[in-house]
Amino acid sequence: MEALLTIWSYLPDAISSYLGEPMVWVMLILGTALGYFVGVMPGLGPTMGMALSLGIIYRLPVEQGMALLIGIFVAAVGSGGITASLINIPGTAAAAATCLDGYAMVKQGRGREACGYSVFASVIGTLMATVFIFLIQPFVTTIALKFGDWETFLFCMFGLTVCGSLSGDRPVKGWLAAFIGFFISMCGAESVQSVVRYNFGRSELLSGFNSTVAMLGLFGIGEVLYTLMNKQSTKVEGKAGLPIIKLGVFAQNIANIIKSSLAGIWIGFIPGIGESAACWFSYDIARRSSKSKETFGKGNPEGMIAAEVANNASSVGALIPALSLGIPGSATVAIFISAMYLMGYRPGPTLVMENPGILSGICVLFVVAALGLLVIAFLASSVTLRLLSIPESVLMPLIAVFCAVGAYGTTNTPFSLVQLAFFGILGLLMKIYNYPIAPLVLGMLVGNTADTCLRRALTQYAGNISGMLLRPFGLAVLAALILVTILSIRSDRKSKAASKATSKVGD
Amino acid sequence: MKNEKIGRCLEGPIMIVLGIVCLILSLQIRNNPVKVPGFLNVLVQAKMLPIAVSVLVIILGVILTSQLKKGLLVTPSMPKESWIRVLILTLITLVYLIAVYFTGFLIPTFVYCLVMLLYLNWKQKNSILLLAVAAVYTAVTVFLVPWMLNLNLMLF
Numbered sequence: 001m002e003a004l005l006t007i008w009s010y011l012p013d014a015i016s017s018y019l020g021e022p023m024v025w026v027m028l029i030l031g032t033a034l035g036y037f038v039g040v041m042p043g044l045g046p047t048m049g050m051a052l053s054l055g056i057i058y059r060l061p062v063e064q065g066m067a068l069l070i071g072i073f074v075a076a077v078g079s080g081g082i083t084a085s086l087i088n089i090p091g092t093a094a095a096a097a098t099c100l101d102g103y104a105m106v107k108q109g110r111g112r113e114a115c116g117y118s119v120f121a122s123v124i125g126t127l128m129a130t131v132f133i134f135l136i137q138p139f140v141t142t143i144a145l146k147f148g149d150w151e152t153f154l155f156c157m158f159g160l161t162v163c164g165s166l167s168g169d170r171p172v173k174g175w176l177a178a179f180i181g182f183f184i185s186m187c188g189a190e191s192v193q194s195v196v197r198y199n200f201g202r203s204e205l206l207s208g209f210n211s212t213v214a215m216l217g218l219f220g221i222g223e224v225l226y227t228l229m230n231k232q233s234t235k236v237e238g239k240a241g242l243p244i245i246k247l248g249v250f251a252q253n254i255a256n257i258i259k260s261s262l263a264g265i266w267i268g269f270i271p272g273i274g275e276s277a278a279c280w281f282s283y284d285i286a287r288r289s290s291k292s293k294e295t296f297g298k299g300n301p302e303g304m305i306a307a308e309v310a311n312n313a314s315s316v317g318a319l320i321p322a323l324s325l326g327i328p329g330s331a332t333v334a335i336f337i338s339a340m341y342l343m344g345y346r347p348g349p350t351l352v353m354e355n356p357g358i359l360s361g362i363c364v365l366f367v368v369a370a371l372g373l374l375v376i377a378f379l380a381s382s383v384t385l386r387l388l389s390i391p392e393s394v395l396m397p398l399i400a401v402f403c404a405v406g407a408y409g410t411t412n413t414p415f416s417l418v419q420l421a422f423f424g425i426l427g428l429l430m431k432i433y434n435y436p437i438a439p440l441v442l443g444m445l446v447g448n449t450a451d452t453c454l455r456r457a458l459t460q461y462a463g464n465i466s467g468m469l470l471r472p473f474g475l476a477v478l479a480a481l482i483l484v485t486i487l488s489i490r491s492d493r494k495s496k497a498a499s500k501a502t503s504k505v506g507d
Numbered sequence: 508m509k510n511e512k513i514g515r516c517l518e519g520p521i522m523i524v525l526g527i528v529c530l531i532l533s534l535q536i537r538n539n540p541v542k543v544p545g546f547l548n549v550l551v552q553a554k555m556l557p558i559a560v561s562v563l564v565i566i567l568g569v570i571l572t573s574q575l576k577k578g579l580l581v582t583p584s585m586p587k588e589s590w591i592r593v594l595i596l597t598l599i600t601l602v603y604l605i606a607v608y609f610t611g612f613l614i615p616t617f618v619y620c621l622v623m624l625l626y627l628n629w630k631q632k633n634s635i636l637l638l639a640v641a642a643v644y645t646a647v648t649v650f651l652v653p654w655m656l657n658l659n660l661m662l663f
Contacts, residue, residue: 458547
């Protein structure tokens with residue numbers, strides 16, 4: 001424990017090693033600018049932006065690669081609310097709740113104010129979650145180190161169950177996506193006894209599907225084709241101008257900000273839910289506890305602040321299980337984990353022991369990227385409306401080619417293009433038929449770990465299975481898993497009953 | 508009308524078939540080379556979890572079918588025009604990826620960018636501008652970015 005607590009002492013070193021290098025600043029600024037661009041452009045988003053950067057990251061020194069990635073991550077999640085406010089289309093799924101009050105403000109002629117609330121709340125959410133992670137991560141890692149193979153398996157299953165059950169009103173589709181992802185992850189030679197599983201005679205598949213190429217296909221090619229499917233063009237309204245930040249309003253909302261941050265971090269911590277659920281959850285909490293409930297949806301800054309603080313806190317909070325257990329909390333963090341592997345890190349309980357300065361380094365970059373977002377949002381405010389006017393029909397072919405180049409660059413084999421095509425079509429079909437992609441990605445990333453851990457645990461406790469089942473941490477995760485399954489079945493029944501009642505009323 | 512109703516319920520049976528295919532593939536996985544004594548040997552097989560997951564996919568497929576049949580879930584429908592458009596776009600992208608596989612990035616990338624831009628911006632009829640945009644896109648993706656990143660791209 002003491003050894004883990006010393007990771008805080010690496011903060012000065014991290015500041016000097018990361019921020020002392022000019023190229024890290026260049027990459028951070030570039031990443032933040034790129035992140036802002038993909039965040040405000042409807043149809044792009046943090047997952048696509050980060051997936052596209054994977055083809056570049058492994059060519060860069062670790063500090064620079066990390067700076068580029070975190071810049072994109074923070075700015076893309078944080079800037080989605082600007083589009084949500086200005087054109088009533090969330091730039092990212094995480095900004096969906098921001099549309100309600102943000103667009104209402106724009107219609108009232110308070111567009112610059114709406115952008116100010118969105119950006120500043122995003123920065124606050126990121127900063128609060130980063131500080132929280134920095135303080136809590138050593139303790140979480142201490143618990144994670146007590147996790148054996150059995151607990152890790154259960155935690156993976158917990159993530160998949162929660163992830164599926166929170167796929168809106170269609171948990172069955174969420175679970176199907178999760179298990180299909182789980183199945184895909186088992187392709188190739190497994191790590192316990194090197195048994196080859198469905199590689200279809202291709203030596204390239206002996207190490208399984210490449211997760212980076214899969215992300216580029218699912219979030220890149222799939223998204224490009226889906227976006228281009230409809231001939232809609234974005235209508236941009238409003239006038240350009242610097243965002244207005246009313247600090248007094250933020251001061252009045254301190255309780256709201258703290259609640260939203262904690263709610264966001266908590267949702268981020270549970271694997272697979274992601275920031276898109278956090279914004280609605282937090283918006284609802286803010287509405288319930290507000291004195292002016294009736295103005296929610298009509299331009300109330302409380303709702304905007306709650307949604308934006310929560311989705312950014314959630315995106316950072318999703319790093320907690322990722323760094324301590326190697327299990328991604330969201331799709332964006334799934335890409336973050338892939339990037340960490342590309343950079344030579346092994347996310348999991350031993351990460352901070354093998355690389356004691358990594359937590360401080362990540363936190364420093366998050367803080368600087370959040371402040372960078374604030375600067376970029378101000379500098380780019382005049383060009384944001386022009387950016388939103390770029391037709392998707394001109395931009396999307398370029399993104400498709402970047403995906404192909406990135407996929408080839410990741411593995412240096414033409415077979416990655418076949419994988420890219422497969423995952424691109426899969427992503428497109430999933431979007432068309434309303435299957436959530438996040439559970440599939442989570443299944444792909446945790447499937448192999450779950451399989452290896454379960455089989456190792458069973459072998460380890462060969463003569464004493466009850467000893468495995470009665471491990472205290474395992475029991476706690478198992479209880480949570482059962483509880484979530486029961487609750488999700490109950491909520492599924494309730495939603496079915498509600499939909500039946502609605503259809504009767506409709507008749 | 509009846510055909511449309513069947514089409515709306517087809518998603519569930521497709522998932523069941525997918526689960527069955529997964530199950531068949533999982534059953535074909537060979538046994539572990541090293542045996543573990545007793546019943547545990549069955550549980551630690553490399554095929555055990557893939558089989559379990561395939562069965563879960565089949566069960567969820569059955570649940571999905573029943574929910575679709577009862578009208579609790581609805582398969583999204585798209586206008587024919589959107590289907591044709593997405594099929595053309597997917598086909599162009601697939602041809603591009605196959606062409607890159609065999610002939611490298613340079614020519615297919617330029618042709619792909621040009622064809623996509625022409626198809627998507629047909630009404631603008633400014634083919635010279637689109638040709639220039641395609642050339643810029645090709646230069647950026649095939650030369651500039653790989654050069655900046657020291658990436659050995661297969662050009663031909």
